[in-house]
Amino acid sequence: MKNSIFLGALTVSSLIAGAAAAGTVDDVKARGVLNCGVSTGVPGFEAPNADGEWEGFDVDVCRAVAAAVLGDSKAVEFVPTTGKTRFTALASGEIDMLSRVTTWTFSRDVDLKFEFVGVNYYDGQGFMVPKELGVTSATELDGATVCIQTGTTTELNLADYFRVNNMSYEPVPIETQTEASQQYLAGACDAYTTDASALASVRSSFADASAHVILPEIISKEPLGPLVRHGDNEWGDIVRWTLNALIAAEELGVTSANIAELAAAPGDNPEINRLLGTEGSLGEMLGLDAQWAVRAISAGGNFGESFERNIGEKTPIGLARGLNAQWTEGGLMYSPPFR
Amino acid sequence: MTTITDPPKESFRLSMLLYDTRYRSMTIQVIALIGFSAAVWWLVGNTIQNMNALGKDLSFNFLGEPAGYDINQRLIEYTSQSTHFRAAIVGVLNTLVIAVLGCALATVLGIVIGVLRLSNNWIVSRIMTVYVEMFRNVPVLLWIVLAMAILIETLPAPRDYKGDDATASMFLESVAVTNRGIFIPGPSFSNGFANSTISWLLVVGVLVASILAIRYVRAQATKKQEATGVRPTTWYLQLGLLVVPVSIVCIAMGLFWTSPELKGFNFKGGIHLRNSLIALWLALSLYTAAFIAENVRAGIMAISKGQSEAAGALGLRPNRIMSLVVLPQALRVIIPPLISQYLNLTKNSSLAIAVGYMDITGTLMGISLNQTGRELETLLLGMLIYLTISLLISAAMNVYNSRMQLMER
Numbered sequence: 194m195k196n197s198i199f200l201g202a203l204t205v206s207s208l209i210a211g212a213a214a215a216g217t218v219d220d221v222k223a224r225g226v227l228n229c230g231v232s233t234g235v236p237g238f239e240a241p242n243a244d245g246e247w248e249g250f251d252v253d254v255c256r257a258v259a260a261a262v263l264g265d266s267k268a269v270e271f272v273p274t275t276g277k278t279r280f281t282a283l284a285s286g287e288i289d290m291l292s293r294v295t296t297w298t299f300s301r302d303v304d305l306k307f308e309f310v311g312v313n314y315y316d317g318q319g320f321m322v323p324k325e326l327g328v329t330s331a332t333e334l335d336g337a338t339v340c341i342q343t344g345t346t347t348e349l350n351l352a353d354y355f356r357v358n359n360m361s362y363e364p365v366p367i368e369t370q371t372e373a374s375q376q377y378l379a380g381a382c383d384a385y386t387t388d389a390s391a392l393a394s395v396r397s398s399f400a401d402a403s404a405h406v407i408l409p410e411i412i413s414k415e416p417l418g419p420l421v422r423h424g425d426n427e428w429g430d431i432v433r434w435t436l437n438a439l440i441a442a443e444e445l446g447v448t449s450a451n452i453a454e455l456a457a458a459p460g461d462n463p464e465i466n467r468l469l470g471t472e473g474s475l476g477e478m479l480g481l482d483a484q485w486a487v488r489a490i491s492a493g494g495n496f497g498e499s500f501e502r503n504i505g506e507k508t509p510i511g512l513a514r515g516l517n518a519q520w521t522e523g524g525l526m527y528s529p530p531f532r
Numbered sequence: 533m534t535t536i537t538d539p540p541k542e543s544f545r546l547s548m549l550l551y552d553t554r555y556r557s558m559t560i561q562v563i564a565l566i567g568f569s570a571a572v573w574w575l576v577g578n579t580i581q582n583m584n585a586l587g588k589d590l591s592f593n594f595l596g597e598p599a600g601y602d603i604n605q606r607l608i609e610y611t612s613q614s615t616h617f618r619a620a621i622v623g624v625l626n627t628l629v630i631a632v633l634g635c636a637l638a639t640v641l642g643i644v645i646g647v648l649r650l651s652n653n654w655i656v657s658r659i660m661t662v663y664v665e666m667f668r669n670v671p672v673l674l675w676i677v678l679a680m681a682i683l684i685e686t687l688p689a690p691r692d693y694k695g696d697d698a699t700a701s702m703f704l705e706s707v708a709v710t711n712r713g714i715f716i717p718g719p720s721f722s723n724g725f726a727n728s729t730i731s732w733l734l735v736v737g738v739l740v741a742s743i744l745a746i747r748y749v750r751a752q753a754t755k756k757q758e759a760t761g762v763r764p765t766t767w768y769l770q771l772g773l774l775v776v777p778v779s780i781v782c783i784a785m786g787l788f789w790t791s792p793e794l795k796g797f798n799f800k801g802g803i804h805l806r807n808s809l810i811a812l813w814l815a816l817s818l819y820t821a822a823f824i825a826e827n828v829r830a831g832i833m834a835i836s837k838g839q840s841e842a843a844g845a846l847g848l849r850p851n852r853i854m855s856l857v858v859l860p861q862a863l864r865v866i867i868p869p870l871i872s873q874y875l876n877l878t879k880n881s882s883l884a885i886a887v888g889y890m891d892i893t894g895t896l897m898g899i900s901l902n903q904t905g906r907e908l909e910t911l912l913l914g915m916l917i918y919l920t921i922s923l924l925i926s927a928a929m930n931v932y933n934s935r936m937q938l939m940e941r
Contacts, residue, residue: 276902277898277901277902280902280905281907284586284907300903300904300905301905304904304905305905306586306587306588326691334797335796336795336796336797336798336800337796337797337798338712338797338798343885343888343894343898343899343902345902348600348601348602348899348903349600349601349612349903351602352600352601352602352612353600353612355602356611356612356613362602363604363712363798364601364602364603364604365604365808365888366604366885366888366890366894366898366899367888368885368886368888375681375684376684379684379685379689379711380689380691380711381684381689381711381712381807382712383797383798422586423586423587424586424587
């Protein structure tokens with residue numbers, strides 16, 4: 194009797210385990226909605242707008258994937274995650290992909306069993322201080338109280354930076370960006386540290402942004418990008434090549450303005466033709482239809498358009514392209530060829 | 533001649549397991565045990581299966597690896613190069629600190645409020661009713677966040693103490709109240725042991741020895757009182773035992789007080805009571821005190837009115853009646869629910885992360901979990917730690933409870 198219960202338990206548990214490992218793309222199609230993990234709010238990257246709709250640079254990646262797979266860029270369920278909950282949410286299958294200013298590191302890729310599909314923002318950790326402190330360099334921060342979001346790579350970078358420079362500091366660990374701004378603005382911390390892009394984003398939300406400076410030191414490499422679970426390569430390929438399609442579209446001059454015209458009939462540039470499905474069968478190889486990239490690019494424009502609209506120099510965030518320009522313009526954005 | 537034979541032995545039939553009352557209870561227990569083991573087996577098997585499906589294994593090796601992050605409040609030596617295990621210990625100690633401080637303050641407040649709520653003074657008893665209802669009907673997390681927000685937003689920043697036109701000044705030149713916490717003078721030793729922990733253990737050891745000696749003196753006095761009817765005066769001996777040995781040890785190790793001084797960004801020196809600790813401590817204590825006050829009130833009301841009236845008839849004043857007659861009896865009713873309030877407070881301290889207090893939830897189950905990705909292992913360890921702390925508290929309180937119980941012969 195005990196044996197049969199054991200066998201029964203084994204069957205049930207293997208059924209459950211089996212269900213979890215099934216193809217994500219089929220799950221998403223069956224559900225009709227893409228579950229995309231975002232943060233609890235980093236203006237410019239991911240934050241709900243006045244109408245309660247999520248928008249931002251990372252959100253555009255989610256929308257592009259939803260457009261490519263489901264044909265509807267609005268068919269996304271955004272799941273806000275904290276630095277602490279994001280990996281559990283992804284590993285457990287609560288979300289299909291995570292597009293949330295997450296740094297690509299060795300241990301996350303290898304040990305946590307995730308697959309970073311690319312980089313959509315090359316970032317580095319910086320410090321923000323109130324102007325009135327008169328601090329001009331991070332090396333002057335000896336003895337400072339530093340607000341820091343827990344559960345992020347910034348915690349380790351901070352410890353390393355201060356140890357290497359033989360300085361002391363007092364870490365104030367904080368769960369979310371909002372609480373961090375509150376403590377920082379009240380003067381409970383001298384400095385706030387996180388990725389430089391997020392600092393710019395936070396500063397833009399302050400009442401008096403000009404009273405705060407971002408120090409010139411960048412103390413780490415933080416390549417941010419979307420990620421999926423290990424082991425489902427079809428799904429990983431879809432997300433990876435959707436991101437690449439956005440980057441390649443900018444390089445090839447495909448914009449949301451001219452895409453309808455370019456996709457109507459094969460043109461002179463074979464790579465554009467392959468990307469937009471007027472030639473070859475790249476969509477089919479991904480398990481999608483030929484128009485996948487057209488929909489992905491139409492969702493939020495190409496990589497450059499999304500950048501300028503959400504975090505570019507004309508927005509309150511005001512980030513320059515810098516490392517995130519196309520490789521042809523001295524940046525690091527470089528999509529493998531579509532062939 | 534007839535021989536008496538034994539009655540025929542009743543042979544055992546399978547149906548007896550169900551219909552014979554001698555066996556039925558056994559049958560039910562065996563079935564329950566099998567069901568329970570099967571449920572546990574299924575849970576464990578399912579977990580292992582799913583871990584395998586995710587390609588993860590169960591391993592506690594990460595505990596020996598360098599943690600890489602810093603912790604602000606640490607009672608033992610800890611740097612970012614220490615192991616995750618040490619970070620967990622730092623977290624456990626911080627949990628214990630808040631539990632001990634919280635239980636102590638909550639008990640004092642709870643007893644005072646509980647007694648005052650029964651006061652004959654209308655205003656006083658109504659105010660206490662409002663206090664109790666307000667605190668116990670709002671989630672403790674909100675109290676914690678509110679306490680933190682008040683501390684951060686209302687108190688001056690350290691930079692306000694700077695310069696000639698400082699808007700804030702230190703209290704008695706030695707206590708600084710800032711929105712990063714309260715800085716108070718701290719003792720240290722000029723020629724103690726190299727490891728300051730050993731010096732402190734020595735002081736604590738001497739104190740404990742003094743207290744044991746005082747108990748001995750008291751026991752001797754009681755013996756003499758029972759034999760002769762006269763209690764010898766021992767207070768100077770007790771006081772001497774308490775003060776002299778500790779003073780000798782402290783002077784020998786060169787005790788001196790360091791006052792906090794504003795250096796650079798922060799106050800340096802002395803003891804830094806962080807905002808997170810104060811906010812958590814106050815919020816948990818005030819919240820739990822409301823529950824304890826109700827326990828105290830129930831305990832006092834359980835003592836029949838005749839007791840206080842009899843004591844009054846003997847000429848005792850009201851506060852003597854309370855401390856000599858009512859409270860000692862009420863304690864028997866108060867202690868058992870008090871145990872569960874202590875346990876609640878300890879477990880509620882896991883909300884510490886809301887204000888960035890680095891307890892076991894913040895270190896092992898927070899940052900370590902995040903940096904290593906070992907969810908199952910860290911959470912299992914965390915559960916084990918909370919279980920251990922809770923069981924220790926209830927064991928200690930049960931011992932106290934059995935001491936306070938009526939001795940029945």
